[in-house]
Amino acid sequence: MIKLYGHEMSGNSYKARLFLELLRIDYEWIKVDLMKGEHKSPEYLEINPFGQVPLLVYGDLKLADSQAILVYLARQYGGDKWLPLEPLPLAQVVRWLSTTAGEVRQGPENARLYYLFGATSINIERAHQKAEYILSQLDRHFTTHTWLECDRPTIADIAVFPYIALARDGKISLDAYTNVLNWIERVKQLPGYIPMTGI
Numbered sequence: 001m002i003k004l005y006g007h008e009m010s011g012n013s014y015k016a017r018l019f020l021e022l023l024r025i026d027y028e029w030i031k032v033d034l035m036k037g038e039h040k041s042p043e044y045l046e047i048n049p050f051g052q053v054p055l056l057v058y059g060d061l062k063l064a065d066s067q068a069i070l071v072y073l074a075r076q077y078g079g080d081k082w083l084p085l086e087p088l089p090l091a092q093v094v095r096w097l098s099t100t101a102g103e104v105r106q107g108p109e110n111a112r113l114y115y116l117f118g119a120t121s122i123n124i125e126r127a128h129q130k131a132e133y134i135l136s137q138l139d140r141h142f143t144t145h146t147w148l149e150c151d152r153p154t155i156a157d158i159a160v161f162p163y164i165a166l167a168r169d170g171k172i173s174l175d176a177y178t179n180v181l182n183w184i185e186r187v188k189q190l191p192g193y194i195p196m197t198g199i
Ligand SMILES: N[C@@H](CCC(=O)N[C@@H](CS)C(=O)NCC(=O)O)C(=O)O
Pocket: 010, 011, 012, 013, 034, 039, 051, 052, 053, 054, 064, 065, 066, 067, 101
């Protein structure tokens, strides 16, 4: 059985867990207590030298990084439904995976780290500026798109969703972004959807 190492307050862990649930795949959830520093223990560093969650383990496979986990699960278990095969739609989906690791991380994810986990080395003004920027971009995108790409939910939506939906944890209001709010509601209606604290 697949094992997913994660923490319940980690949006990146939630991302992998949400997708396993949407795919209706059985898995074992293994809590790595970030607050106790378990992710930096020698035992954990042995299986993930980056010392981060999430980590997917399946037999000999050890796969870190939430975006990589989405790609693996989508291709292994989802056919081309969640991750298209054709060059252009595939590239369009990958573009949002990059945006997740870029603008979404630098904006709402960092603002949440600052307020919720006391990561005071983060420049909060810059995080809020970045958040405003990506939220405006997304809101404009959703004036003409129901889903991020391909007119259907793909791993682009699953990757971007958690830290956008958790933006309020970083003291970022979503009220001005009606199209984003409507998209969040659409994601919540997907069969198999599970919530996390803050969403
Ligand atoms: N690129 C990684 C980032 C993972 C990440 O930042 N995980 C956080 C929790 S959400 C973590 O483990 N932080 C502890 C650390 O980096 O020391 C992913 O998308 O999974």
